[in-house]
Amino acid sequence: MSLRVFFFSFIAFVLLVSCTNSHLNSGQQAQGSGNEIRNIIMMIGDGMGPGQLGLLEDYARRAPNSVYNGKQTAISKFASEGVVGLSANHPHGSLVVDSACSATQLATGVASGSEMIGLNWQGNSVETILEDARAMGKATGLVSDTRLTHATPAAFAAHQPHRSMENKIAADMLSANVDIMLSGGLRHWIPKTADTDKAVQKQLSELIAEPSIELESKRGDNRNLLLEARDRHNYQLAFNRKQMDRVNKGKLLGLFAGSGMADGISYSNSKTAADRTQPSLREMTITALQLLEQDQDGFFLMIEGGQIDWAAHNNDAGTMLHELLKFDEAVAVVYDWVKDRSDTLVVITADHETGSFGFSYGRHNLYEARKLPGEAFAGRQYRPNYNFGRLDILDKLYAQKKSFEHIWQEAAINGGGEFPTAASLQSAISANTGFEISLEQAQEILEREPNAYYEAGHSTLSAKTFPKVNDFKQFYVFGDLIHLDLIARKLAKHQSVVWGTGTHTHTPVQVIAWGPAPVIEDYSGFLHHTEIGKLTKQALSN
Ligand code: MG
Ligand code: ZN
Numbered sequence: 015m016s017l018r019v020f021f022f023s024f025i026a027f028v029l030l031v032s033c034t035n036s037h038l039n040s041g042q043q044a045q046g047s048g049n050e051i052r053n054i055i056m057m058i059g060d061g062m063g064p065g066q067l068g069l070l071e072d073y074a075r076r077a078p079n080s081v082y083n084g085k086q087t088a089i090s091k092f093a094s095e096g097v098v099g100l101s102a103n104h105p106h107g108s109l110v111v112d113s114a115c116s117a118t119q120l121a122t123g124v125a126s127g128s129e130m131i132g133l134n135w136q137g138n139s140v141e142t143i144l145e146d147a148r149a150m151g152k153a154t155g156l157v158s159d160t161r162l163t164h165a166t167p168a169a170f171a172a173h174q175p176h177r178s179m180e181n182k183i184a185a186d187m188l189s190a191n192v193d194i195m196l197s198g199g200l201r202h203w204i205p206k207t208a209d210t211d212k213a214v215q216k217q218l219s220e221l222i223a224e225p226s227i228e229l230e231s232k233r234g235d236n237r238n239l240l241l242e243a244r245d246r247h248n249y250q251l252a253f254n255r256k257q258m259d260r261v262n263k264g265k266l267l268g269l270f271a272g273s274g275m276a277d278g279i280s281y282s283n284s285k286t287a288a289d290r291t292q293p294s295l296r297e298m299t300i301t302a303l304q305l306l307e308q309d310q311d312g313f314f315l316m317i318e319g320g321q322i323d324w325a326a327h328n329n330d331a332g333t334m335l336h337e338l339l340k341f342d343e344a345v346a347v348v349y350d351w352v353k354d355r356s357d358t359l360v361v362i363t364a365d366h367e368t369g370s371f372g373f374s375y376g377r378h379n380l381y382e383a384r385k386l387p388g389e390a391f392a393g394r395q396y397r398p399n400y401n402f403g404r405l406d407i408l409d410k411l412y413a414q415k416k417s418f419e420h421i422w423q424e425a426a427i428n429g430g431g432e433f434p435t436a437a438s439l440q441s442a443i444s445a446n447t448g449f450e451i452s453l454e455q456a457q458e459i460l461e462r463e464p465n466a467y468y469e470a471g472h473s474t475l476s477a478k479t480f481p482k483v484n485d486f487k488q489f490y491v492f493g494d495l496i497h498l499d500l501i502a503r504k505l506a507k508h509q510s511v512v513w514g515t516g517t518h519t520h521t522p523v524q525v526i527a528w529g530p531a532p533v534i535e536d537y538s539g540f541l542h543h544t545e546i547g548k549l550t551k552q553a554l555s556n
Contacts, residue, residue: 051533051553052312052357054147055348056120059341060113060166061323063367063521069331069411070338072373077408081339088346089526092362096528097538101546103366103523106135110520113323114177116365116543117169118142121316123547131165131183132173139173143551144192147314150554153193154313155302159275159295159340160320161199162187166365170316178473181233188239188247194305194315196258196298198271201232203239224253226291228272243267254291258301263308268298277321277417278336295319296343303351312357314554317344325417326368328495329502329513332414332447334371352528359529359553361537363546367521370514375402378507403510411509415446418498436460443501449508458482459500490516529553 059066071090074082086094105115106125118126118133121142127135134140144154156167163172163180172186184202187195200222207214208231218229221240243249252258252268270292276284284290293301299317306313319341325334345362352358383395416424425434425442434442440456443449461482469475474493481496490496499516506512525546527537533553537546 050357051359051529051556053152053306053355053359054143054314054550054554055352055358055360056143056314056316056550057341057345057348057360057362058117058120058166058316058318058320059322059338059362059364060160060318060320061326061366061368061518062319062338062341062364063371063519063523065367065371065521066322066326066334066338066364067524069335069371069373070342073335073338073408073412076405077412078406079409079412081412087342088349089342089362091349092345092360092528093524093526096360096526097534099525099527099538099541100522101363101525101541101543102520103543104520110518111366111543112165112177112518113365114165114169117166119543120363120365120547120550121170123544123549123551125544129177130175131168131177131179132171132186133175137175142170143547143554144170144314144316145190146551146554148191151311152313153306153309153311154191155194155306155315156187156192156197157194157295157298157302157315157344158197158318158320159298160197160318160324161202161271161273162195162197162269163199163202164197164274164320166318166320167195167197167316181235184239185237188243191247193265193309193313194302196252196266196268196270196293196302198269198273198275200227200253200269201230201272203243203269204229204231204233205236205238206231206233207236221251222253223257224270224291227253227270230272240267240269255293255297258293258297261301261305263305266301266305268293268301274321274324277333277419278325278338278340279333279414279417280420281340282336283415294343295340296347299344299347303347307351317348319344323365323368326371327492327516328418328498329369329371329516330418330498331371331502331505331509331511332411333417335411336414356530359527359533359550361525361527361546361550363525363543364523365543366518367523368518369516370519370521372512373403373407373510374512375400376507376510377401401510407508407510410448413448418501419495421446421501422498433460443504447505449505451504455504459497459504486515489514492516 074080074087103111103116105111105128112129114129114131115126122140124134124140148154158167163183165177168183171190171192172183174182180202208229244251249265249267250261258268276292322337325337379401383397386396421442425439429435429438436453436456440453443451462479463482465477465480467475477493483490502513525537527534536549
């Protein structure tokens with residue numbers, strides 16, 4: 015054995031022993047065969063690549079005023095007691111994945127194509143782990159802070175050629191007989207006539223009894239899926255926190271927003287408000303667990319922190335931090351629920367990385383020279399050549415008062431038009447981020463140019479003009495929202511944050527598995543998301 019081989023074998027041995035030990039220490043020795051899995055909880059941080067997870071951990075452990083105050087994140091508790099692997103997530107035949115394909119691969123264990131829901135890459139329907147669980151008599155649940163019909167939850171209970179077919183996805187999800195479904199996206203469940211017919215509007219507002227939700231339909235037909243859910247499929251319905259809290263057994267469909275639920279900063283700002291109508295991701299997770307645990311056959315539950323990805327698409331680091339905190343609150347609920355159990359597998363992963371996010375070091379705002387006590391610095395001062403990023407940035411990101419999207423809206427209102435003015439944008443950015451930009455920089459954020467990639471009839475590329483992006487413009491695809499990404503370019507030097515794209519990257523993501531040792535050991539190493547799907551399906555049938 016060469017020294018090198020010996021070294022790596024030794025490391026592998028140490029890792030194996032330490033994993034096993036930490037597992038024994040956590041009291042998670044399974045009884046009997048050691049791998050009888052009754053419940054599976056899969057948690058997906060959408061867009062939560064290693065850089066995003068690093069932001070959460072840096073904030074939690076190193077921010078001078080971290081709200082964690084010395085406590086560990088729930089994700090890191092699972093990581094230190096379970097096993098951690100890396101997982102490639104590419105779609106069939108391409109390099110970079112989208113959430114629909116990625117969630118399909120996690121849900122089915124087979125390769126899928128870009129933007130497909132619940133299909134293999136050839137386009138055939140494949141049973142998902144949720145459907146397997148239901149066939150075994152287990153209860154099932156889907157929880158997301160986006161929309162129920164959005165790509166990630168959809169891929170577990172629907173089968174459609176494209177993620178945008180959310181009306182069909184809603185109907186699929188209803189027939190999939192998922193016991194607990196909690197998210198936003200009411201607009202795909204109410205009839206088209208909700209927009210015009212006074213009698214339908216009256217009936218819906220009585221049924222929903224939550225005035226903060228807009229009754230605008232995106233359906234092209236007059237199906238009222240709420241009534242179908244209640245009358246034909248035995249669902250209890252909830253549209254706000256109070257209604258959700260009243261449910262203590264049986265099936266539950268909760269739709270708490272017209273489209274996406276509250277973003278991370280809006281949630282953080284309203285967390286303790288008694289009149290908050292939307293449940294948090296944490297509260298939806300608590301409800302789902304309370305209802306699902308009553309099934310004597312066990313359950314499968316998927317919980318998504320879905321707006322980490324949305325903040326990252328906008329290159330909005332402050333909001334992304336709050337999304338990560340929101341997700342970690344839900345992970346903490348799961349940790350408390352499972353920590354003394356030996357019959358449950360928890361898998362925490364991301365579908366992909368979004369934004370090519372990172373802290374980075376630069377040539378601006380260099381450090382002052384200072385003395386250090388060590389002997390090497392007896393005769394010289396310490397002054398690194400570059401700005402390696404100051405820790406108080408973590409607190410400043412946390413202190414952001416509104417998402418870029420809401421900053422933009424505020425600036426538009428204050429500017430008196432559809433778009434902000436340079437002055438209104440400059441002051442809204444300063445007021446809500448604490449960082450100053452010049453009037454000239456604000457003007458650059460507002461600039462537009464002809465869309466060089468125009469395509470008639472396309473969902474985003476049919477716009478004649480696009481915000482003006484100076485480099486990598488091909489990778490900024492979402493029309494007017496790109497103005498938000500341009501804000502990030504101006505804040506980069508203040509935040510020490512760089513972004514490489516407005517879409518996703520191929521970056522392998524972490525997968526954390528926690529549960530009986532024989533079941534979780536295969537999640538370490540270098541995997542692909544189809545293998546995570548296969549392993550988790552196998553664990554279900556053990
Ligand atoms: Mg998602
Ligand atoms: Zn995305």
